[in-house]
Amino acid sequence: MDPSEPEGPEAGLGPQRSPEPELSAAMRAKIERNRQRAVMLRQARLARRSLAAVEGATSAKISKTIDSGAGFFIEEEEHGEEEQRTRVVVHQPAPVIEPDYLLCDDCQKPFMDSYLSNSFDLSVCDKCRDNVEKHKLISRTEAKQHYLLKDCDLDQREPPLRFTLKKNPHNPTWGDMKLYLKLQVEKRCLEVWGSEEALEEAKETREENRETQKQKRFNKKVKELRRAVRSSMWTKDTSVHQHQYGPEEVVDPEEDLYKKSCTTCGHELTYEKM
Numbered sequence: 342m343d344p345s346e347p348e349g350p351e352a353g354l355g356p357q358r359s360p361e362p363e364l365s366a367a368m369r370a371k372i373e374r375n376r377q378r379a380v381m382l383r384q385a386r387l388a389r390r391s392l393a394a395v396e397g398a399t400s401a402k403i404s405k406t407i408d409s410g411a412g413f414f415i416e417e418e419e420h421g422e423e424e425q426r427t428r429v430v431v432h433q434p435a436p437v438i439e440p441d442y443l444l445c446d447d448c449q450k451p452f453m454d455s456y457l458s459n460s461f462d463l464s465v466c467d468k469c470r471d472n473v474e475k476h477k478l479i480s481r482t483e484a485k486q487h488y489l490l491k492d493c494d495l496d497q498r499e500p501p502l503r504f505t506l507k508k509n510p511h512n513p514t515w516g517d518m519k520l521y522l523k524l525q526v527e528k529r530c531l532e533v534w535g536s537e538e539a540l541e542e543a544k545e546t547r548e549e550n551r552e553t554q555k556q557k558r559f560n561k562k563v564k565e566l567r568r569a570v571r572s573s574m575w576t577k578d579t580s581v582h583q584h585q586y587g588p589e590e591v592v593d594p595e596e597d598l599y600k601k602s603c604t605t606c607g608h609e610l611t612y613e614k615m
Contacts (some may be wrong), residue, residue, distance in 0.1 A: 379414045422439055445469055459524045461503050478505070478520040488530040489543055495521070495529070502529060 442451035443458060447469035447586075451590050457463040457470060470476050479506075484490055502525055506517040534540040586601035592611065600611045 376414075383414065426463065457522075460505050461525065463522065463524070475524065477523045479523050479526060481519040481521065484521050484526045488526055489540065489547070490533060492525070494533050498529070498532070502526065550607060584610075586610060 392438060441456075442453060443464050444451055445465050445466040448466065450466065452466040454469070455465060455467045457465045457467075457476060463476075465476065472478075479487075481495070484495065485492075496499040504519045504521050504523055507520055509515040509518050530540060531537070533545065584603070585605055587604050588601070590600050590602075592600050594596040597614045599614060600609050602609050
C-alpha cells in the first residue's frame, strides 16, 4: 500500500482542500478601505432618506445587510409575513439665530425694519413715525430756499443726504421730485451756518438785498412810464407855414432893390424890380 494514501474512514472522501492563501497587507488594506467606503455610502443614503421626511419623523425600512467578505456590503430587503420593522428618524431642531434688531430712538424698543431706517438710515420704528411735523418730508427747492443751502451742501458734503423720489404732482411728465427728511435738513443747516442766529442774519441780509433790487426795478419802470407819458402828450407841428408880408420898402432906388417882411415870422424877402 502506498503510504501516501489515507487509511481509515477518510480514505473515501477524496483529496483534501488546499489551505487558503494568506492575504497580504496591501490586500487587507484595500478590503478595509472598500468596507469603510461602503459604510459611508450607507450612512449617506440613510441621511438622504431622513432629509426627505416631511414632518420631521419618517418611517424607514430596515434592510438586511450581508457582508460579502470582499470589502463591501450587500443590502437585501426582508420580505415576510411579519410587518416590516420601522425606525423613527427624529430631526434635531436647528439652532435659533437671533436677528440684528435696531433700537428705536424715540420709544427705545427694538425693531427689525421700518420706512425711515430703509430710506433715510434713521433708527425710528413705524409706530413712532410722525409724518406731520417731526419726520416731515420736504422738497429740494424748499430745503434750498428756507434753509439757504446749496446743491453742494446736499450732495457733496459728507455724508450726502439721502432722499426718495416721487412723481411731480404738478405735471407727471416732468422730472421726479427729490424729497428730503426735514430733520436731517435742519441738522445739515446747522453744520453749514453754525447756529440759528447766523442763519437768521443771512436771511435778513438776503431779504434786504432783495428789497433793494426790487425798489431799483420799480424806479426803473416808473421812469420808463413817465418818459412814455411825456412823449405821448407832445405833438410835433408838421403843417406848412404861409408867409404874410407887410408893405413894400425901398432898399436902394438906384439899383431898384425892394424888400418885404413877414408879419408872422419876420422873414425878409429882398427883390429887384425891372
